[in-house]
Amino acid sequence: MARVEILLLGTGAGDGWPNPWCRCRSCDWARATPGAARGQTSVLIDRTLLIDTGSARRAAVPLDDVRTVLFTHAHPDHADPQPLFWRQSAHAGTDRREAPLEIAGPPAALEICRPWVAPAGPVTWTPLSGGQRLRLASGHTVAAMPARHWPDDPHVGPALLYNVDDRVLAAWDTGAPLPEHDHPTYDVVLLDCTNGLGPPVDDHHDLDAFAHSVTRLRTRGAVDEHTQVVAVALGHRNPPGPELDEVLAGIGASAPLDGTVLVAGREPARSR
Ligand SMILES: [Zn+2]
Numbered sequence: 001m002a003r004v005e006i007l008l009l010g011t012g013a014g015d016g017w018p019n020p021w022c023r024c025r026s027c028d029w030a031r032a033t034p035g036a037a038r039g040q041t042s043v044l045i046d047r048t049l050l051i052d053t054g055s056a057r058r059a060a061v062p063l064d065d066v067r068t069v070l071f072t073h074a075h076p077d078h079a080d081p082q083p084l085f086w087r088q089s090a091h092a093g094t095d096r097r098e099a100p101l102e103i104a105g106p107p108a109a110l111e112i113c114r115p116w117v118a119p120a121g122p123v124t125w126t127p128l129s130g131g132q133r134l135r136l137a138s139g140h141t142v143a144a145m146p147a148r149h150w151p152d153d154p155h156v157g158p159a160l161l162y163n164v165d166d167r168v169l170a171a172w173d174t175g176a177p178l179p180e181h182d183h184p185t186y187d188v189v190l191l192d193c194t195n196g197l198g199p200p201v202d203d204h205h206d207l208d209a210f211a212h213s214v215t216r217l218r219t220r221g222a223v224d225e226h227t228q229v230v231a232v233a234l235g236h237r238n239p240p241g242p243e244l245d246e247v248l249a250g251i252g253a254s255a256p257l258d259g260t261v262l263v264a265g266r267e268p269a270r271s272r
């Protein structure tokens with residue numbers, strides 16, 4: 001199996017980090033440190049699969065190779081529909097054709113996007129729910145798992161986590177514990193750590209929950225000594241960068257900045 005390349009377009013919480021309205025120590029640190037600000041969590045895989053659009057507005061690479069936009073849920077920091085509209089305007093007035101695009105994710109996320117996509121455009125819609133496994137137009141195979149995130153709000157999802165190609169676990173905007181699932185051993189785990197040192201909440205991980213979830217994934221073989229465990233959806237309740245790095249190192253994890261490229265590519269693939 002070919003390697004998988006993951007560009008972290010954004011690694012921050014819904015309010016980013018710093019929160020623009022806040023002067024706490026963590027926000028002041030992020031403001032004062034070049035390159036430390038984090039946008040809303042979204043990742044670009046192999047240039048063809050975009051998971052969430054929260055940071056697509058400021059992507060440093062062109063998105064024209066994207067063939068599937070995959071949404072985790074319908075919160076606006078994840079399902080920002082405007083970049084889909086810009087895709088149409090990119091070709092307006094030229095003789096270039098809009099390439100086919102698949103928009104996949106929970107029904108609530110697809111409904112948010114529909115008004116922003118021309119009905120006659122080359123777009124297909126793939127509603128997803130927990131337990132589904134399918135091949136996307138981007139060529140990646142995803143298994144969808146239910147997240148623990150706003151389960152009682154029909155306008156949000158139901159929110160999903162994704163196993164991509166049995167190599168990458170995309171698990172943000174979820175509380176702990178993660179769903180029991182037939183996990184492979186991942187090369188890269190991208191795990192919610194929104195709430196940092198804040199009080200425990202049901203819909204996100206704090207640092208204690210993050211450590212607990214990593215331990216559970218290790219116990220089940222989903223994380224081994226080669227797995228890169230990466231904290232994402234990071235908000236300002238996390239301590240300033242160097243302190244966060246130290247805490248995460250003790251868990252065997254890290255918090256690379258926006259713009260970082262991760263490579264998942266061990267051989268052979270180890271599904272079990
Ligand atoms: Zn703050």
Ligand SMILES: [Zn+2]
Nearest residue numbers: 073075149173
């Ligand atoms: Zn959310």
